[in-house]
Amino acid sequence: MIGGVQGIGIDTAAVIFGDSVAKAGYYLYGSREYYSTIKGRHSYTTVKISDAPSSSINNNVEILIATDAETIFQHFTKVKDFIVYDKNFENVELNGIRSMENEIALSAYNILSKNNLGLTCRDAIEYAKKKGVKAIGIDYNNILQSIINKLNIPSPLTERAKTMIGVGASFKLLGLSFDLLSSTISSRFKNDTIAKLNTLAAKSGYDSTDSFYNLKVLDVSSHRIEIDGNTASAIGKMLGGLKFQSYYPITPASDESTYIEANQNLVLNTSSGSKTGGIVVYQTEDELAAINAAIGSALTGARSATATSGPGFSLMAEGISWAGMNEVPVVITYYLRGAPSTGLPTRSGQSDLMFALNVGHGEFPRIVIASSNHYEIINDAITALNLAEKYQTPVIHLIEKSIANAYAVLDENKINANNIIIDRGLFTNNADESYRRFKINEDGISARVPLGSAAMFYSGDEHNEYGHIDETSSNRLKIYEKRNKKLELAAKEIEKKYKIYVSGDKNAEYAIITWGSVVGPSIECIDMLKKEGINIQVVQIKMFSPYPSKEVSEILKNKKRIIAVENNYNAQGAEVMQLNTGIKATDFILKWTGRAIAGDELFDALVDILKNNKNKIVLDDEF
Amino acid sequence: MDYNKLNIDDTAEFNDWCIGCGNFGILRAVELTLHDLKLDYHNTVMVSGIGCSGKLPHFLNVKIDGVHTLHGRSLAFASGIKLSNPNMNVIIDAGDGDTFGIGVGHFVSAGRRNMKMTLITHNNGVYGLTKGQASPTLNRGEKTKSLPKPNINDPINPVALALVSGYTFVARSFAYDTQLTVSILKEAIAHKGIALVDILQPCPTYNDINTIDYYKNRIYKLDIDYKVKNNNEKVEKMMQAITKAYEAEKIPIGIFYQNELVPDYNNRIKEDIPNYLDYYPAIQELSINNKSTVDVIQILQKHRIV
Numbered sequence: 001m002i003g004g005v006q007g008i009g010i011d012t013a014a015v016i017f018g019d020s021v022a023k024a025g026y027y028l029y030g031s032r033e034y035y036s037t038i039k040g041r042h043s044y045t046t047v048k049i050s051d052a053p054s055s056s057i058n059n060n061v062e063i064l065i066a067t068d069a070e071t072i073f074q075h076f077t078k079v080k081d082f083i084v085y086d087k088n089f090e091n092v093e094l095n096g097i098r099s100m101e102n103e104i105a106l107s108a109y110n111i112l113s114k115n116n117l118g119l120t121c122r123d124a125i126e127y128a129k130k131k132g133v134k135a136i137g138i139d140y141n142n143i144l145q146s147i148i149n150k151l152n153i154p155s156p157l158t159e160r161a162k163t164m165i166g167v168g169a170s171f172k173l174l175g176l177s178f179d180l181l182s183s184t185i186s187s188r189f190k191n192d193t194i195a196k197l198n199t200l201a202a203k204s205g206y207d208s209t210d211s212f213y214n215l216k217v218l219d220v221s222s223h224r225i226e227i228d229g230n231t232a233s234a235i236g237k238m239l240g241g242l243k244f245q246s247y248y249p250i251t252p253a254s255d256e257s258t259y260i261e262a263n264q265n266l267v268l269n270t271s272s273g274s275k276t277g278g279i280v281v282y283q284t285e286d287e288l289a290a291i292n293a294a295i296g297s298a299l300t301g302a303r304s305a306t307a308t309s310g311p312g313f314s315l316m317a318e319g320i321s322w323a324g325m326n327e328v329p330v331v332i333t334y335y336l337r338g339a340p341s342t343g344l345p346t347r348s349g350q351s352d353l354m355f356a357l358n359v360g361h362g363e364f365p366r367i368v369i370a371s372s373n374h375y376e377i378i379n380d381a382i383t384a385l386n387l388a389e390k391y392q393t394p395v396i397h398l399i400e401k402s403i404a405n406a407y408a409v410l411d412e413n414k415i416n417a418n419n420i421i422i423d424r425g426l427f428t429n430n431a432d433e434s435y436r437r438f439k440i441n442e443d444g445i446s447a448r449v450p451l452g453s454a455a456m457f458y459s460g461d462e463h464n465e466y467g468h469i470d471e472t473s474s475n476r477l478k479i480y481e482k483r484n485k486k487l488e489l490a491a492k493e494i495e496k497k498y499k500i501y502v503s504g505d506k507n508a509e510y511a512i513i514t515w516g517s518v519v520g521p522s523i524e525c526i527d528m529l530k531k532e533g534i535n536i537q538v539v540q541i542k543m544f545s546p547y548p549s550k551e552v553s554e555i556l557k558n559k560k561r562i563i564a565v566e567n568n569y570n571a572q573g574a575e576v577m578q579l580n581t582g583i584k585a586t587d588f589i590l591k592w593t594g595r596a597i598a599g600d601e602l603f604d605a606l607v608d609i610l611k612n613n614k615n616k617i618v619l620d621d622e623f
Numbered sequence: 624m625d626y627n628k629l630n631i632d633d634t635a636e637f638n639d640w641c642i643g644c645g646n647f648g649i650l651r652a653v654e655l656t657l658h659d660l661k662l663d664y665h666n667t668v669m670v671s672g673i674g675c676s677g678k679l680p681h682f683l684n685v686k687i688d689g690v691h692t693l694h695g696r697s698l699a700f701a702s703g704i705k706l707s708n709p710n711m712n713v714i715i716d717a718g719d720g721d722t723f724g725i726g727v728g729h730f731v732s733a734g735r736r737n738m739k740m741t742l743i744t745h746n747n748g749v750y751g752l753t754k755g756q757a758s759p760t761l762n763r764g765e766k767t768k769s770l771p772k773p774n775i776n777d778p779i780n781p782v783a784l785a786l787v788s789g790y791t792f793v794a795r796s797f798a799y800d801t802q803l804t805v806s807i808l809k810e811a812i813a814h815k816g817i818a819l820v821d822i823l824q825p826c827p828t829y830n831d832i833n834t835i836d837y838y839k840n841r842i843y844k845l846d847i848d849y850k851v852k853n854n855n856e857k858v859e860k861m862m863q864a865i866t867k868a869y870e871a872e873k874i875p876i877g878i879f880y881q882n883e884l885v886p887d888y889n890n891r892i893k894e895d896i897p898n899y900l901d902y903y904p905a906i907q908e909l910s911i912n913n914k915s916t917v918d919v920i921q922i923l924q925k926h927r928i929v
Contacts (some may be wrong), residue, residue, distance in 0.1 A: 225927055
């Protein structure tokens, strides 16, 4: 874990550390926590290194890199092995840190005073040391001053290089060669002086400790990429033929749109040779314009999408209803953050599932997909674009902030990107004089042509096959059913692999029912629980609408206990299960602090539920 | 301009506007314009909002594409259409409540972008479909017939708001002056940027103040040099137009302002996507035999670490 004041490059430091570790053949999963501010408050990134892919982090960390005193006060109880810190902070007192929230300061105070310790940073480190943690104090100022002298540069420039000292030290602890780190730094910073400065800072850190974990460089058979969840969604959409993306700036969704804009000119291998195909990225005045512009664009035949989070999605409700009424293929990537209202704008949560399923007034098919890791985000983004066109209805793709802002290393060959299937359903460019946009046929799906290829009407008023306003009962009866039964067709046609993913022994007597970011830690608990003599299966719902009712009923029919694990208060995923299958969860592990459920805390909670016969545990990020 | 020569569409809807509604004049002017300019579904889409005006595309006797959208959002839908298919002529019919009430944010933002589209506002001072509440263009102190109390809000001046928002073609017409409306619409559609044509329109059912006679006694044809020929005279021409826009004793109708020196939005996008106007989103080839045409490696290799 690396922590410090927001704006000094915590994120960059974590990425450089991660890239360098990945170069040694390791996978990593790095999760970011930050305040809704630009500069000045505590932010931190937790990076998990593993030899197999993982999509979870732990609350307890091996190494803490502290670039300021607050980082130590916030996290000193959660460190297992090492604290790398700036010696100059040793005398900083707990109550001298204005940026720290009172509740956190109080928790630190309680721990320190209970252990008869003072209230300085040195005391907090002392506490950790008593628990077996080794403290590596480095004089950051001294190092920076010598770099300033050596490179003859102004001192403000070096402020952001501070993070590199800790990165260098922890890289040494891993036991990996400095070359891996220095090559990442030089490719990261284009400016020579900045690269040199950061390399020197990292080297000083690297030289200030011995190796500990002795990690070996692993063989890597295929190319690997490192991306965050926002980028995964952007890449999935681009691979899936996205041509138009609208957005209004909002955390944590905007990064997706700005990534697409920065990379908007794509090379296409068309039937008439290689061509550039530009994706239009449209920053609108609000989310009302964002959804409605995406819908307008979709009517021209361009694959169209928007991306937002809770507050913006609320504004999009009316537009989504229009898209449902007019059978418009549009994809809404819905980033889930802490709600209600502005809530915890930079934190995560799963409290908007019911809203996504029910958004927009009236009855119309909404396809709702929830991704649990970066691979799924890429594939689901492609699937979303396909299903939107196939069933001519809005598709909502749920991605939690905790995944959106998490970095992961992925194997290129697992992305299967060279074999991306585009399914446009009944889209065609040809229509004759008798064309009716909403022609009623057996399965409810009519041929769709772009604006400009036939006379056609769209209307949010109830309409007839031509799209003209028609309020007669006889018309309403038919056209309403036509629209709604598309979801029944989708339920029948969409393959199981898009809807549900099950891990673990099918004969297990216990099951976890979960979704999204909780899936990663849940799956990792299967083997850990086996060692405790507990056999558990993990059921991940990937598609909430249409819901895989038959599959869920079949899997869960003989389970002794069904544990719902979710990042919300009401266990909404379990509620949806009950609504669709009649099956009730028996036990609950819930967390609504805005932080993802960590692997270690989930394991403890599951043990508590299954061994101590508790029915409900609320996770609290307890100090 | 022989109305009978028009290609009558037997699927067109029964027109349910009130007898004497100003919308009929606007409908006729739009039909004549489309006919004269040979605009139909091949090249033109009519986008509308919600309200009496929103039904206009349904009532046209020209084979057209119509997108009858949401209250206040017609400009947003229209912008998406225009961005993904810049070849389409996009004409928007919206009410005064639609445009200057619930959708005023879109109205202002559309000026900043200057997309080549034509916005026709049906300006009758009232919300007709909901039984005559005051719209954002009704004067303060006026009590139209179904208002329980006189209106206590000051009005928006559509021409002036358009000018300060960046509209590059701004005109006002009268619903019953079909000839003038047609001539303005033709200029507006040809204009290289966003055009507002605000049309004063009596509502015989709910607005007993701004009647046909009210307008007939006040309107006069504007005759000013409205075209900005170089950037130095931009502000001067805007000020002239705003001054004219606020005349109340006598109400000028005609073209107030035009400036084709401002690049339109599609051409701004062309700066970032060089082949955009030839290979825009609506016509890009998505797949060959169901396989994506996107070159995957270009995307992934930027993120390769090993």
